[in-house]
Amino acid sequence: MSVDRAETETNGDRPEDSTLLAVDGVVKQFGGLVAVDGATFGVEAGSITGLIGPNGAGKSTLFDCITGVYTPDAGTVTLDGEAIQGLSPNQVAARGVGRTFQTPKTFRGMTVRENLAFAAREQTGERALGALFRPGRVETEETAIQETVDETLEFLELDHLAEEYAGGLSGGQRKLLELGRVLMMDPEIILLDEPVAGVNPALTDELLERLHELNDRGRTILFIEHDMDIVMGHCDSVVVLHNGQTLAVGPPEIVQEDDRVVEAYLGGYD
Amino acid sequence: MALPGIASFLVTIGTLACIWGLLALGLNVHYGYTGLLNFGHVAFFAAGAYASAVLTMPPPEQVSQANYVIGLDLPMPLGFPVSLAVAALAGGLLALLIGSTSVRLGSHYLAIATFALAGIFEDVLVNETWLTNGTFGMNSVPKPMRETLGAGGWQVAYLAFSALCLLGVYLLLDRLIDAPFGRLLRGVRESEDAARMLGKDTNLVKLKSFAIGGAIAGFAGGLYAHFLGSVVTEQFVAGVTFVVWAAILLGGVASSSGAIVGAFLLIAFQQSTRFILTIYGWIQSVLPEPLSGVLPAIFAPLPDHPSFVPSVRFIVIGCLFVLVIRYRPEGLFGDPNEVTVMGEEE
Numbered sequence: 227m228s229v230d231r232a233e234t235e236t237n238g239d240r241p242e243d244s245t246l247l248a249v250d251g252v253v254k255q256f257g258g259l260v261a262v263d264g265a266t267f268g269v270e271a272g273s274i275t276g277l278i279g280p281n282g283a284g285k286s287t288l289f290d291c292i293t294g295v296y297t298p299d300a301g302t303v304t305l306d307g308e309a310i311q312g313l314s315p316n317q318v319a320a321r322g323v324g325r326t327f328q329t330p331k332t333f334r335g336m337t338v339r340e341n342l343a344f345a346a347r348e349q350t351g352e353r354a355l356g357a358l359f360r361p362g363r364v365e366t367e368e369t370a371i372q373e374t375v376d377e378t379l380e381f382l383e384l385d386h387l388a389e390e391y392a393g394g395l396s397g398g399q400r401k402l403l404e405l406g407r408v409l410m411m412d413p414e415i416i417l418l419d420e421p422v423a424g425v426n427p428a429l430t431d432e433l434l435e436r437l438h439e440l441n442d443r444g445r446t447i448l449f450i451e452h453d454m455d456i457v458m459g460h461c462d463s464v465v466v467l468h469n470g471q472t473l474a475v476g477p478p479e480i481v482q483e484d485d486r487v488v489e490a491y492l493g494g495y496d
Numbered sequence: 497m498a499l500p501g502i503a504s505f506l507v508t509i510g511t512l513a514c515i516w517g518l519l520a521l522g523l524n525v526h527y528g529y530t531g532l533l534n535f536g537h538v539a540f541f542a543a544g545a546y547a548s549a550v551l552t553m554p555p556p557e558q559v560s561q562a563n564y565v566i567g568l569d570l571p572m573p574l575g576f577p578v579s580l581a582v583a584a585l586a587g588g589l590l591a592l593l594i595g596s597t598s599v600r601l602g603s604h605y606l607a608i609a610t611f612a613l614a615g616i617f618e619d620v621l622v623n624e625t626w627l628t629n630g631t632f633g634m635n636s637v638p639k640p641m642r643e644t645l646g647a648g649g650w651q652v653a654y655l656a657f658s659a660l661c662l663l664g665v666y667l668l669l670d671r672l673i674d675a676p677f678g679r680l681l682r683g684v685r686e687s688e689d690a691a692r693m694l695g696k697d698t699n700l701v702k703l704k705s706f707a708i709g710g711a712i713a714g715f716a717g718g719l720y721a722h723f724l725g726s727v728v729t730e731q732f733v734a735g736v737t738f739v740v741w742a743a744i745l746l747g748g749v750a751s752s753s754g755a756i757v758g759a760f761l762l763i764a765f766q767q768s769t770r771f772i773l774t775i776y777g778w779i780q781s782v783l784p785e786p787l788s789g790v791l792p793a794i795f796a797p798l799p800d801h802p803s804f805v806p807s808v809r810f811i812v813i814g815c816l817f818v819l820v821i822r823y824r825p826e827g828l829f830g831d832p833n834e835v836t837v838m839g840e841e842e
Contacts, residue, residue, distance in 0.1 A: 293693065319695035327693075333686035335750075335834040336679070344683040345694040349676045352696075354704060357675030358668070364675055371676075391833040404690075411694060 246271040246446050247323075247415055252291050252301035252311070254284075254470075261287040263470035264301065269415065269463075274437065274447045276457040276478070279467035280490065285450045286328060288467065289417055293325045294318035306414065320347075324413030328420050328450075330400035332407075334393030338384060339375055341392050341403055345410035346371040378406045382436060398429040405436070416440070418449035422456065434460055458482060466490070505767075507651045511723055513763040514658035515716050519736075520743040520755035521665055522587075522712035527741075528750035529673060530705040531685030533607035536594065536614030537740050540710040542621060542732035543590040544583035544717025549634040549727040550627065551579045559636050564629040573640040580718040587714015588707045590617070595706035600699055614734065621729045633728030637721045658719055662756065665712055669752050672708075681705055682750075682834075739766075742813075746820055748830025757828060765816075769809045 245268035254262040262284040269275045279285050290296045292303050294315040303311040310318050319325070333341050349371070350356040351364035379385040382402045387395065392403060401421055408416055421437070422430040434456065441447055451457050457464060458478045466473040466481060468490045474481045481487055519541060526532040552570045556562035570579060598609035621628045628634065642650045672678060680701055683691045688698045721727045739762060747758020780791055798804065826832040 314697075315689075315692040316695050316697045319693055325693050327689070331687040331690040331693075333683050333690065335686050336682055340679055340682075343676070344679050344691075347695060349680075351676035352680045354672060354677055354708065357672050357677040368676065393833065407690075407694060 276461035284470040322414030324408035332392040398425040517759040518716035520759040522709040524755040525709035536610035538736040539614040539617040540587040540713035544714030547586035548718040576640040583718025584715035588711030591710020635726040748827030754829030
């Protein structure tokens with residue numbers, strides 16, 4: 227099932243302390259502006275890690291550096307011990323990094339079902355010759371893909387919208403759809419850029435519940451979030467980014483007490 | 497035996513419509529399914545037509561006003577399918593060449609690049625006389641089986657063959673677009689960023705789409721060359737691209753049947769409006785005596801100039817477009833769900 231990791235290594239065989247994604251000294255400059263300035267942290271396999279920081283701290287740029295949208299000017303990004311910085315976005319995705327956007331980029335002129343099926347990996351029918359000359363194989367694969375789509379739709383409780391065009395969905399539903407599309411790729415790690423921003427409270431709870439369930443099934447999650455209650459209440463580990471640098475890394479209750487963090491970002495939070 | 501005037505005219509329109517239908521199918525793969533703004537479609541059409549001409553023209557010694565060097569003189573009719581296959585290949589290769597330099601460009605930049613490259617290609621055709629015979633054109637492209645079938649029979653047979661080709665390409669595309677390949681193209685059309693982030697190599701996808709559409713246009717070019725028996729540079733100007741664009745917008749973007757219907761309507765309209773004066777004369781001749789003054793009275797204020805009626809055709813086509821855009825922006829066969837969002841980024 228797509229919502230479970232296909233290989234159980236992430237929660238089974240892997241030692242507790244192993245780092246799945248490591249960001250080491252990443253620098254990204256735009257002309258004179260240093261957006262990311264030596265950010266360094268690791269994401270434990272099987273954890274939910276929150277990435278926080280004030281506006282302009284470099285969170286989304288860092289996501290772009292990890293997912294191949296930008297090539298970092300310095301530093302390394304490693305996934306499972308292999309360097310992935312400098313690869314193109316589709317290569318990074320193929321290595322098992324799934325990512326959603328701050329503003330969902332759904333395929334609006336396609337149905338919800340098509341949106342999900344699109345993301346399935348290694349489809350013979352995606353090659354023109356395969357589509358023309360190997361109908362049997364394409365059909366077998368397509369049946370399997372559609373089964374996974376059905377499971378994913380059910381998991382996200384989007385099944386009643388399967389045949390709707392994505393352009394007609396609400397903002398929250400689009401975020402769920404984007405998450406579902408990422409799940410169809412069966413990624414090692416899921417990067418979510420503000421997954422609950424602009425989503426109504428009921429759907430927010432639902433989304434967080436889904437994230438926990440995915441995490442329980444062995445998926446590693448790294449997400450950017452501004453809402454402190456959510457970060458403190460739902461993350462195993464928190465990374466605080468400030469002016470492009472990592473200010474603090476650690477469990478939420480410890481980061482929360484860090485004076486620099488309080489000063490830089492949390493302000494009156496208690 | 498030759499066909500009577502009106503039948504011959506209809507058969508010609510039908511054949512042209514099939515050829516333009518193929519062009520529209522090709523462009524629809526680019527724009528309709530993949531969202532590529534290709535404004536240089538005519539170049540692929542020309543590449544196919546010239547490839548066929550070079551393959552099948554008699555050697556230059558046998559032709560008057562021949563400045564070209566290569567005429568491979570493939571025997572007809574067996575050389576005909578070879579010629580069409582090479583035409584498709586030529587269109588596809590040119591698309592691959594143009595695509596590999598510019599398919600990475602964002603939507604409107606691609607439009608400019610393809611338009612410019614098609615212009616350059618047109619200049620190459622005019623100037624590379626050794627290959628294309630320049631502006632004189634290649635005027636001895638064989639019409640396969642013309643002697644055996646006679647003038648009229650050949651016209652009908654060629655129409656049937658063209659229609660069959662159109663149907664074949666339509667069915668082939670239908671199968672491709674229904675498969676995950678079509679889903680891949682449409683996803684790239686909707687959001688390249690998202691497609692990339694889901695592990696798809698969007699540049700490769702766009703290049704494939706470009707080559708497939710280009711090959712279809714090249715194939716249409718081959719069909720066109722053998723139909724007219726001549727290939728001249730002035731047939732391959734930017735106007736052709738825009739007629740094809742008009743056809744797919746009229747018929748409905750992202751719909752193969754829409755593209756074909758659009759092409760048929762447009763060609764029928766373009767060709768039949770030539771006969772406005774003939775029709776006028778005919779109506780006038782059958783009207784009963786008391787009404788014979790009505791039409792001249794209505795049209796009397798219009799200028800009596802030979803270029804007036806041809807110019808009106810453009811106005812009428814323009815009005816047709818305004819009506820379609822106003823009342824049916826998705827085109828006759830388009831799906832509004834797919835079309836309204838095209839080219840828009842979230």
